Amino acid sequence: xxxxxxxxxxxxxxxxxxxxxxxxxxxxxxxxxxxxxxxxxxxxxxxxxxxxxxxxxxxxxxxxxxxxxxxxxxxxxxxxxxxxxxxxxxxxxxxxxxxxxxxxxxxxxxxxxxxxxxxxxxxxxxxxxxxxxxxxxxxxxxxxxxxxxxxxxxxxxxxxxxxxxxxxxxxxxxxxxxxxxxxxxxxxxxxxxxxxxxxxxxxxxxxxxxxxxxxxxxxxxxxxxxxxxxxxxxxxxxxxxxxxxxxxxxxxxxxxxxxxxxxxxxxxxxxxxxxxxxxxxxxxxxxxxxxxxxxxxxxxxxxxxxxxxxxxxxxxxxxxxxxxxxxxxxxxxxxxxxxxxxxxxxxxxxxxxxxxxxxxxxxxxxxxxxxxxx
Amino acid sequence: xxxxxxxxxxxxxxxxxxxxxxxxxxxxxxxxxxxxxxxxxxxxxxxxxxxxxxxxxxxxxxxxxxxxxxxxxxxxxxxxxxxxxxxxxxxxxxxxxxxxxxxxxxxxxxxxxxxxxxxxxxxxxxxxxxxxxxxxxxxxxxxxxxxxxxxxxxxxxxxxxxxxxxxxxxxxxxxxxxxxxxxxxxxxxxxxxxxxxxxxxxxxxxxxxxxxxxxxxxxxxxxxxx
Numbered sequence: 001x002x003x004x005x006x007x008x009x010x011x012x013x014x015x016x017x018x019x020x021x022x023x024x025x026x027x028x029x030x031x032x033x034x035x036x037x038x039x040x041x042x043x044x045x046x047x048x049x050x051x052x053x054x055x056x057x058x059x060x061x062x063x064x065x066x067x068x069x070x071x072x073x074x075x076x077x078x079x080x081x082x083x084x085x086x087x088x089x090x091x092x093x094x095x096x097x098x099x100x101x102x103x104x105x106x107x108x109x110x111x112x113x114x115x116x117x118x119x120x121x122x123x124x125x126x127x128x129x130x131x132x133x134x135x136x137x138x139x140x141x142x143x144x145x146x147x148x149x150x151x152x153x154x155x156x157x158x159x160x161x162x163x164x165x166x167x168x169x170x171x172x173x174x175x176x177x178x179x180x181x182x183x184x185x186x187x188x189x190x191x192x193x194x195x196x197x198x199x200x201x202x203x204x205x206x207x208x209x210x211x212x213x214x215x216x217x218x219x220x221x222x223x224x225x226x227x228x229x230x231x232x233x234x235x236x237x238x239x240x241x242x243x244x245x246x247x248x249x250x251x252x253x254x255x256x257x258x259x260x261x262x263x264x265x266x267x268x269x270x271x272x273x274x275x276x277x278x279x280x281x282x283x284x285x286x287x288x289x290x291x292x293x294x295x296x297x298x299x300x301x302x303x304x305x306x307x308x309x310x311x312x313x314x315x316x317x318x319x320x321x322x323x324x325x326x327x328x329x330x331x332x333x334x335x336x337x338x339x340x341x342x343x344x345x346x347x348x349x350x351x352x353x354x355x356x357x358x359x360x361x362x363x364x365x366x367x368x369x370x371x372x373x374x
Numbered sequence: 375x376x377x378x379x380x381x382x383x384x385x386x387x388x389x390x391x392x393x394x395x396x397x398x399x400x401x402x403x404x405x406x407x408x409x410x411x412x413x414x415x416x417x418x419x420x421x422x423x424x425x426x427x428x429x430x431x432x433x434x435x436x437x438x439x440x441x442x443x444x445x446x447x448x449x450x451x452x453x454x455x456x457x458x459x460x461x462x463x464x465x466x467x468x469x470x471x472x473x474x475x476x477x478x479x480x481x482x483x484x485x486x487x488x489x490x491x492x493x494x495x496x497x498x499x500x501x502x503x504x505x506x507x508x509x510x511x512x513x514x515x516x517x518x519x520x521x522x523x524x525x526x527x528x529x530x531x532x533x534x535x536x537x538x539x540x541x542x543x544x545x546x547x548x549x550x551x552x553x554x555x556x557x558x559x560x561x562x563x564x565x566x567x568x569x570x571x572x573x574x575x576x577x578x579x580x581x582x583x584x585x586x587x588x589x590x591x592x593x594x595x596x597x598x599x600x
Contacts, residue, residue: 002479002486003472010474010512284470287431288528289459290487291452367431369466370422370540 003285003295004302018270019310022350025263026314027321029256029342030334034322036252037338038331043245046110046139046174047235051119054221055092055238056080056211056230063233066241067094067174070209072230079228080211085219090118092212093187096177099153099162105146107153109138110174113187113208120212122181127166133186137166142178158195162186175243176331184208256342260349268353271303275360279368286366295361303354307347315343377440378535378568379405379428384437386423386591397423398434399591405568407535410559412571412579414596415588421572424588425538428570429462430454442535459487463529463567465539465558469521471513471528478509481527490532503527503557519550523557530561537562539571543578555581 008015057070080089093113100106114120116130122137123129127149130137138147147153151164162182172179182190185205192204211230213219221232233241240246275282282295322334386398397420405411413421426432427439430446431454439446441461449457458464471480481496500506503523513521522542529537539558543551555571555578562569571582579585585596 002483003474006479007474280470281472284464284466285472285483286455287429287458287464287466288484288487289455289457289462289532291455294487367426369464369470370425370431 001298001301004298004305008302008305014274015306018267019306019313021266022263022307022310022346023314023317025259025266026311026343026346027318029259029346030315030318030339031321031325032252032256032259033338033342034318034325034332034334035330036249036256037333037335039248039252040239040245041171041333042173042176042331043248044174044239044242045170046112046172046179047238047242049170049172050212050235051214052212052235053215053219054213054232054234056089056213056221056224056228056232057209057241059225059229059231061231063241064246065243066231066233066238067209068096068243071207072210074206074208076228076230077208077211080213080224080230083219083224083227085217086213086215086224088119088214090115090120090212090214091184091208092120092210093184093191094174094209095187095191096175097190098156100156101147101151101153101164103146103151105151107142107145107147108177109136109142109153109180110177111136111187111190112174112179112181113184113191114181116183119214120181122168122172124166125169127164129166130181130183131165133183134162135165135186136162136180136182137168138164138180139168139170139172139178141171141173142180143167145178155190158190158193160186160190160194160196175245260345263346264349264353266353267303267307267350268357271299271354271357272360275299275358279364282361282364283366283369286364287369292362296358299358299361300351300355303351303358304347307350307354311343311347311350315339376407376442377404378407378409378442379403379570380438380440381424381428382438384427384434384439386420386427386432387435396591398427400437401591401593403586403593405536405570407566407568408563409584410562410569410571410582411584411586412573412582413586413588413593414573414576414579419588420591421588422540423591424593425540425570425572428536429464429538430457456488459484459532460490461532461535463532463534463537465522465525465529465537465542467541468518468545469513469525471521471524473513476510476512477505477516477524477527480513480524481531484528484532492533494531494533496527496531499527499531500524502561517550518545519554522546522550522554526554526557526561530565530567533565534567537567537569539569539573541573542571543573543575548577551575551578 057066058072061070077089077091095111097109099109149164153162188204194200225232325332381401381403384401388395415421427434485493505523559581586593587596
């Protein structure tokens with residue numbers, strides 16, 4: 001590494017330029033990673049925080065819109081409870097609504113209908129848990145919008161009133177909308193479009209969106225589907241059924257993949273040019289007795305130093321920018337794990353690019369050191 | 375004295391068929407340790423090929439090459455590199471120094487390639503070639519003669535048995551040429567190196583113990599001395 005470090009400090013101008021490009025790519029990668037995590041949180045954190053293994057939807061429902069389209073008979077819950085390996089199965093209802101609080105706050109809610117006291121019934125950070133029909137427990141993010149415990153919210157246009165009794169810890173959102181948990185019967189009336197004072201047809205109470213299944217070990221979902229006449233998805237699969245989720249995450253993933261590829265190509269091109277410029281010098285060094293391995297190790301080490309320093313600078317800038325963004329309404333969340341993965345990928349792919357470039361060292365003939373020079 | 379370099383009936387051909395070029399034609403040469411020989415001759419006469427063959431950079435088509443007691447036949451690229459590191463020093467045209475390195479690091483460089491049996495002290499060597507006052511300068515801050523002195527120190531740091539010198543005065547004025555070749559002669563005699571210098575410069579030949587002339591790949595004693 002004798003040459004590499006001296007070369008780095010001697011040609012610091014051009015290495016700094018290259019490092020700046022890598023640092024900017026790292027910054028962009030961190031921001032995109034934060035945006036991805038933020039969008040995932042906004043899209044499905046309400047599902048991620050449910051203690052659910054899988055959801056059983058209506059048979060053959062469209063997978064990308066299962067939560068809004070699926071209708072399952074309540075009987076399916078009992079069938080699922082009887083399946084091997086299933087610890088618990090509960091009715092789950094899902095509807096998106098517009099609401100307004102009695103203090104004039106307009107808010108969209110993803111209503112999750114659950115049996116009071118079941119494993120789906122959420123804990124609260126403030127206020128009280130669900131007890132009676134007509135109550136609702138809301139996400140921490142809805143509280144930030146200005147809805148508080150004790151408020152009454154009115155759903156539009158049906159006019160149903162719900163009393164806010166509790167606020168959950170952390171963000172619970174679904175398809176970028178705050179989640180509100182409410183007792184199943186109240187949810188069924190809202191989902192059926194029943195207005196206050198109307199007579200409720202009996203079959204309204206027979207319909208739910210899906211069966212939420214809790215199974216700690218292995219469970220044969222296909223067998224359950226055959227018995228109950230449903231189509232089930234694991235919780236992670238069901239994320240794709242959340243509105244806009246697949247489109248958002250795949251777009252960001254595509255951009256990130258392109259960034260990695262661009263970074264590897266840019267680093268590769270830089271080291272290609274550098275190696276060609278050093279061709280005569282490298283021939284001299286080989287004539288003096290340096291092995292190919294010595295020069296390859298030296299050059300790879302050099303690119304590693306460049307990549308690690310540049311990526312560290314970029315990540316530091318990204319984290320600083322992220323901290324500034326986190327206080328805005330933009331869906332943005334930094335997660336150490338995904339930043340570390342992204343940085344590692346950037347460095348490793350950069351190294352691959354550099355390695356391909358410096359391999360040409362092995363083709364330099366030391367004889368060219370003799371005779372006319374540069 | 376023992377031989378530093380021995381060439382026996384060495385031929386080097388490039389290409390094949392009717393296009394064959396004979397770079398070296400049955401060359402015999404023995405250079406004793408402590409002997410400084412010069413090879414003169416027109417461009418393209420095979421002088422550089424001789425250096426390349428003696429320096430284990432090219433394998434000859436025929437004949438044997440020995441550096442000290444070591445025969446060069448059948449060496450892999452890696453073994454040839456090791457041999458160059460341990461036994462052979464190169465001095466190139468205008469020094470061919472590494473731009474990023476200070477004079478002191480230039481001299482240390484060959485010692486970083488791998489183990490060397492009996493290296494010389496780079497600092498002392500730099501003083502011996504009269505460059506200790508510019509130990510921390512890089513090549514672009516040195517004159518042509520100074521670069522060549524650093525190049526000579528770099529070639530000698532591994533205490534080579536054989537020193538191969540390629541046109542050392544090509545970029546130097548008259549006085550500096552004399553200084554540099556005088557330095558080579560002194561090092562050759564004091565440290566028992568077998569030195570082969572290829573040159574166009576007839577004004578420096580009086581420093582040499584023997585002058586040979588290369589014509590069309592054949593080596594013969596020089597007919598006229600300057």
